[in-house]
Amino acid sequence: MADETPAQRRRRWLTIGETIGVLALLISAASFWDSHQQRAEERKPAPAVKAAIKPLMLTSFAGDDGRLLSIASPNPDRVIQTQTILFPTPLAIDKVDTVGNPRIEAGWFAGALNKLPHESGRPGRLPVAIVTQYLDDGVAREDSAIYEIGYRWRSRLIGSDVPGMEGMTLVSRGGAKLQARLDAKWARANPTP
Template identity: 55%
Template sequence: MTETPAPDSIEAAKTRRRWISIGETVGILALIISGISLWDAHKERTESRVEAAKVKPVPIAPLVLTAIADAAGETLKIASPNPDRVIQTQTIVFPTALDVSSVDTTGNPRIEAGWFASGLRSAVGDNRKKARLPIGIITHYTDGGTDRDDTALYEIGHSWRARLLQHDVPVLEGITLVQRNPKDLQSSLDARWTKAHPPA
């Protein structure tokens, strides 16, 4: 014979089922809220990355070289005033009129008067006076650990030293920047030389 549950037992069972349903609903709501929070966080990170990508890169400051002459004016020691920029190699290019080959340096950036003295003396003839010689300098350097290259046109300030039993020699004084990144370095050098030394 089947026993009929007491009214109290039936009511208690209904109450338990209600609590289970409420608990399940709360759990589902918590899961939904967590999902929304996760999505918001992901969206915010994505938007932050997009905004960061839109930020324009900081332009690289141009390389400007300085030079110090030795006591005799025979050599110019080239350097960058920025200690984070370390010169690795350089190619020094001369005007065609001097009939002098370009010179490569590694680890010891410099310009020596002996590289072009004969060519300059022949090019100017007897018109030896205080002047500026256009040169091209192609520099490979590191900038805070990043490799970079620079091409520029400079001028060497120089005078002449007369010698009794030998040829006169140029005395180097320093360099000054004339032009950055010329389209054709050799052509720019030759044009500047011709302007300062027009054909007779």
């Protein structure tokens, strides 16, 4: 370095100055990139927390002098598509599938209940299992549960008594062996002698 001419010494200082300038530029670029990333993270929507799916609750409305129960969901975002209604096996009633018009008709089970001992005017309860396919805010879902249909025997002048349905109430949520649980509920309420 002692042999350096003044021109070489100036070039060396320019090189150190350029180097410091480039380092300053790199540090500024890294700082800008970091702040840009931080703002991008802040703009990202927070991850959606999955809300627990609430089970479907069905309501019913008696009509046609108790011969029809219209079934609905009280939540307008839950639209019933199809239903399968299962009856206790001892009654020998085939399952019923409904599409677009969720309902239970007394005619589906009146003949089977009429064969059992009963008194006019006396209330009764019929357990049924209902498997419902529905849309929950556009998402297809399925629910299964056991309900009890409340009915009262009504006498007719000609023919046998008919059950007039009054409504239905939830007994238990679905799960495994729905038909077996339905049959067990029927057997407990109607023991055979």
